[in-house]
Amino acid sequence: MWKDFSRLPGEHIITWLPCCWDNRASSLELEGREAKQLGSLSREGGIDKAIGKKAQALSLWRQLLSSVRERYPFSKDVVCRPGKWTTMERGIQYLRELAVREMVYYDPDNTQLPADPDEVQCTQPMWRKFVRSAPSLYANSLAVIDWKSEEAPTVDEVAGNMKRAFFPPSLTGNDWEKHPIVTGPEDLCILGIDYLRKGYFKDPKGYRWAFGIAALEAEKIEPLSSLPGLSEDPSVVGLLRVEEQQVPIATTTVHRRQYRTNRDSLVPIHELIRQLEGQGVISRTHSPFNSPIWPVQKSSGEWRLTVDYHGLNEVTLPMSAAVPDMLELQYELKSKAAKWYATIDIANAFFSIPLAAECRPQFAFTWRGVQYTWNRLPQGWKHSHTICHGLIQTALEKGEAPEHLQYIDDIIVWGNSAEEVSEKGKKIIQILLQAGFAIKRSKVKGPAQEIQFLGIRWHDGRRQIPMDIINKIAAMSPPTNKKETQAFLGVVGFWRMHIPNYSLIVSPLYHVTWKKNDFKWGPEQRQAFEQIKEEIVHAVALRPVRAGPDVKNVLYTAAGENGPTWSLWQKAPGETRGRPLGFWSRGYRGSEARYTPMEKEILAAYEGVRAASEVIGTEAQLLLAPRLPVLGWMFKERVPSTHHATDATWSKWVALITQWARIGSPNRPGILEVITDWPEGKDFGMSPEEEVTRAEEAPPYNKLTEDEKPYALFTDGSCRIVGKHWRWKAAVWSPTRRVAEAAEGEGELSQFAEVKAIQLALDIAEREKWPTLYLYTDSWMVANALWGWLQQWKQSNWQCRGKPIWAVTKVTITFHAFELKDVIASRSAIKLLPLTRKPARNMTPF
Incomplete structure (x- = not known):
């Protein structure tokens, strides 16, 4: 019996408990004396001592749960095994461990709660932990799954669905037989190609299947994390080989309890x-000094020891800050437009820097009646970042490190090939290790074509919001007080450059955080909260800054009712539309709301020019595209008599704009005003009577009659990297005729291919004069476009939130003799009916 319930050496407690349940610990009733006779089951004195503490007869399972809860009164102290699970079986076991962890902290007197781990509800926090621990083979697919019902499913139900949706992977891909489409008995959800990359499985008959294509076909590159000298110890601390640092000493003794x-x-x-x-x-x-401890919890759940040095910082002499501006680093990294990246994060960099003995007493703190001080550079002190950044920078310069960007202890290298990035990364790691720093193996990433640095996802020089951040924001509940509202605004505000009209959208949320206002969560706040979350989910990637005489930098500015907005775009020869570099907005401040319309337009242009100078510099030519011409006012000798802005404000506007405008030659001024339509003011050539309506709901394919099935087509699109270029492929398949048509090309992504596949289907229906067309697509974007967006896009001049609709500008869709009539069905089935009047002309891109 002891072997069935004893914990193995090194086994996690939360891994041991499910094994006890599986060995029927719940059916073994023991009195306290009998339970103690089992000996040491947990190999931990605190738990073993609590087992059998109660004299009455209880199941061994209940005694184990209560003893673990008594030893670890806080749920965060019981840690599930780290790392990622590798197979579906191990993943389901990990989910059961999360369920047991929930059971440990159940109310023991509540008999309504489940006694079986498999009957525990899989809550959203449990599901997020499960997805985060999943390998890349499963993570993307799991991330898009959500519960349809209000009540969360049980662990057993989730495990059953997982087993039906995923199959054991096959590592060999030889002798594949290609099929244009695969159907199954159930359609739990539709997963696009982005979520099925590298997904191989064997079906119950033994056949092997492969979904989609690999997103990247690259040579096998040894990761930098495999280099020798990197540490596996999560708490490793280095010691920089420098003299003990003399740092500024406080001018006054500070003692805070x-x-x-x-x-x-x-x-x-x-x-x-x-x-x-x-x-x-x-x-x-x-x-005599003392500062209070201020524990900070990391996103991983671990705790960081920091000290509240606010009082000490107030009486510490200043130093010149050497830490670069984070936004400037982002602009510089965007300008590289690299294909490959690698990042290095120094382990406990502050704690690697020794302090001189005479500087240490001021950093004292007290814990449980004992006073301590730092022998190394502490976290929370005002100059720690500056000193740490400078010493790392000096070490890298001394070692002649290759080109890189550094923000304190975070370093990134880039290049056009994996080999180039690998060599740069190896050199920098060697320099840091020789200097005395420690580097954890888990904190070295790359070479990779997509990487996260400074909390931002980078790919081809594009600045993107990481998917985990998007999921986190999308899952946030409405705030219940001012503090929670401020925290939410802090999270979304970091990504404001990705969101057109950000300030105007969140204005109702800022309103409830003002000191003079009570917290009232009304309809305006609810709408703003949901809208900004939706904007984050659909935020565009900001493209890298390009240079050259043929690259046009276009700044669109406008004065709205509530504040100015501006956006910066770049357009190169051959491109049908510009690439966004950033979006900005703010509300009117003070007397700005009383400015004349012309002054408001000049204010918007001024703010836009300031922002553009930070992104592209002042050497590049800027095409200024305001709603109203403003540049002429800047070169007038006097301020208009009807102005509301002060003379000093006008002087500020004139100085900035005219200074940049005069840079360059007379044939190429620094700022050139262009009279052009704003992107959302574009007309795509459709006459007013050619209204775009919506598609009609169609049933699932297996519900069609035999007469309807010949008019059904399935579409799909995909893309991959071949060499240094993206190659796309679009396909349409007829299940009744068992024939397919395809088109392929270079330079576009999978969304383009999905729309191109729709065009192929429309061409077939027009060519053969079908009376009806039933379209089936796995693209959520295409389905929603045909369902409900087309009419809205037409009414907004083919714009969505101020940005051109890519489906219109990327591909010309000819509707021929078919009109989109009503609504899309579940399972992405679209029914198109023929026109009864003359066909609409083509939609053409601007």
Whole structure:
């Protein structure tokens, strides 16, 4: 019996408990004395001591749960096994472990709660942890799955659906037989090609299947994380080989008592202090200084030991800041437009920098009656970032490091090939290790074509919002107080450059955070909250800055009712539309709301020119496209008599704009005003009587009659990298005739191919004069476009949130003798009916 319930050496507690359940610990009733006779089951004294503490007869399962809860009173102290699961079976076991962790902290007196881990509801937090721990083979597919019902499914139900949706992977891809389409008995959800990359499985008959294509066909490149000298220790600390640092000493003694901290942090912080003392990072002391501990919880759930040095910072002499501006680093990285990246994050960089003995007493803090101080550079002090950044920069310069960007202890390298990036990364890692820094293996990423740096996802020089951030924001619940509203605005505000009219959208949310206002969450706030989340989900990637005489930089500015907006675009020869570099907006401040319309337009142009100078510099020519001509006012000798802005404000406007305008030659001025339509003012050549209506709902294919099935077509589109170029392919398939048509080309992505496939289907229906067309697509975007967006797009001049509709500008769709009539069905089935009047002309891109 002891073998069935004993914990293995090194086994996680939360892994051990499900094994006890599987060995029928719930059916074994033991009195307290009998339970103690089992001996040490958990290999942990605190848990074993609590087993059998109650005299009455209880199941061993209940005794194990209560003993773990008594030993670890806080749920965050019980950690599930780290790392990613590798097979579906292990993934389901990990999900059961999360369920057992929930059960440990159940109310023991509540008999309504499930006693079986498989009957525990899979809550959204559990599901997010499960998805984050999934390997890339499954993660993208799992991330888009959501519960359809209000009540969360049980762990057993989730596991059953997982087994039906995923199959054991086959690592060999030889002798594949290609099929244009695969059908199955169930359609739980439709997954596009982006979620089925590299997905291989064997069906119950033993046949092997492959979905989609690999997004990247690259040579096998050894990752930088495989280099020798990198550490596996999660708490590793280096020691920089420099003299002990003399840092500014406070001009006045500061002594502040410890305030109450988060109860969940007590045990982790105590362990951290013991660990840091053993590593020599801190030591015991007696000092007149004292600052309170301020524990900070990381996104991973771990705790960081920081000290609240606000009082000390106020009496510390200033230093010249050497840390670069994060936004400038982002602009510089965008300008590289690299194909490959690698990032390096130094482990505990602050704790690697030794302090001179006479500088240490001012950093003292107290924990459980014992005073400590830092022997290394502490976190939370005002000059720590500057000192750390400077020492790392010096070490890299001394070692003649290759081209890179550095923000304190985060470093990124780039290049046009994986080999180039690998060599740069190896050189920088060697320099840092020789200098005395430590680097964790898990904190070295790349070479890769897509990477995360400074919290931003980078690909081909494009600045994108990471998918985990999008999912986090999309899952946020409405705030219930001012503090939660401010926290939400802080999260979404970091990505404001991706969102046209950001300030105007979130204005109702800022309104409830003002001190003079009570917190009232009304219809305006609800609408703004949902709209900004929707904008984040559909945010565009900001493209890299390009240089050259043929590249046009176009700045669109406008003065709206509530504030100015501006956006910067670049357009190169041969491109049908510009590429966005950034979107900005703000509300009117103070007296700006009383400006004349012309002054408001000049204000918008001024703010836009300021922003553009930070992105493209002042050497490039800027095409200024305001709603009203404003450049002429800047070169007038006097201010108009009807102005509301002060003379000083006018002087500021004139100085900035005319200074840039005069840069360059007379034939190529620095700023050139262009009278052009705004992107949302474009007309795509359709006459007013040619109204675009919507598609009609169609049933699933297996519900069509035998007479209807010949008019059904399935479409799909995909893309991949071949060499250095994207290749796309669009296909349409007839299940009754079992024939397919395809088109392919270069330079576009899968969304373009999806629309191109629709065009192929329309061509077939027109060519053969079908009375009806039933379209089936796995593209959510195409389905929604044909369902409900086309009419709205037409009414907004083929714009969506101020941006040109890519489906219109990327491909010319000829509707021929078919008109989109009503609504799209579930399972992405679209029914198109023929026109009863003359056909509409083609939609053409601008």
